[in-house]
Amino acid sequence: MDRNILVVDDEKLIVKGIKFSLEQEGMKIDIAYDGEEALRLAKENEYNLILLDVMLPKIDGLMVCQMIREFSSVPIIMVTAKGEDMDKIMGLEYGADDYITKPFNILELKARIKAILRRSVKKVEAPITNKNIIKIRDIEINTESRRTFINQKEINLTAKEFDLLELLIKNIGKVYSRENLLDTIWGYGYPGDARSVDVHVRRLREKIEECPSEPKYIHTKWGVGYYFQ
Known part of the structure; x- marks a missing residue:
């Protein structure tokens, strides 16, 4: 590597x-x-x-x-x-x-x-198969090359933004609390707090949603957390 x-x-x-x-x-x-x-x-x-x-x-x-x-x-x-x-x-x-x-x-x-x-790490040398690609409506992610496309146009996501999107899109409908996302994406012992999750969700919405204030992909379950629909 x-x-x-x-x-x-x-x-x-x-x-x-x-x-x-x-x-x-x-x-x-x-x-x-x-x-x-x-x-x-x-x-x-x-x-x-x-x-x-x-x-x-x-x-x-x-x-x-x-x-x-x-x-x-x-x-x-x-x-x-x-x-x-x-x-x-x-x-x-x-x-x-x-x-x-x-x-x-x-x-x-x-x-x-x-x-x-x-x-x-991007395993670009590995052959790309359909199992590496997740496509839902206008959004497509390749979990092997860690690339994201909206309407076939590539979107640049940070490592954390991709990790967040991948987790949510693989678990459609499952609501993750901010604390759960913090532990899963950032790791146990990370010194940040739940606001870090809010910031990343907002930035992710700005990149993948047509109207971030009225999201069609990443939704908020008030008082609980976030989920992909």
């Missing part, structure tokens, strides 16, 4: 430590110290994951994340030093897949990265 990682942070000592630790795991690491450089590298290279600090010179991390989402669905982990819930939710709302707060344990960071890489 390719593991090409872009690490973006203006604190060079932190970057040096992360780079050394991840290279010990056999990962290939590129580095950017500001938002402009990060954006350029993200456009010029194919990465399996981007570790992106919120506070950056030239272009801040949240804006970089949003701009990357215009052309790529590469998994992004936001790094914030503030530790405030709003910053974390904002990071997810701008299209991040996960976040971690400084100061962090390098072992925890590596565990997060490995978990996302395992979920987002």
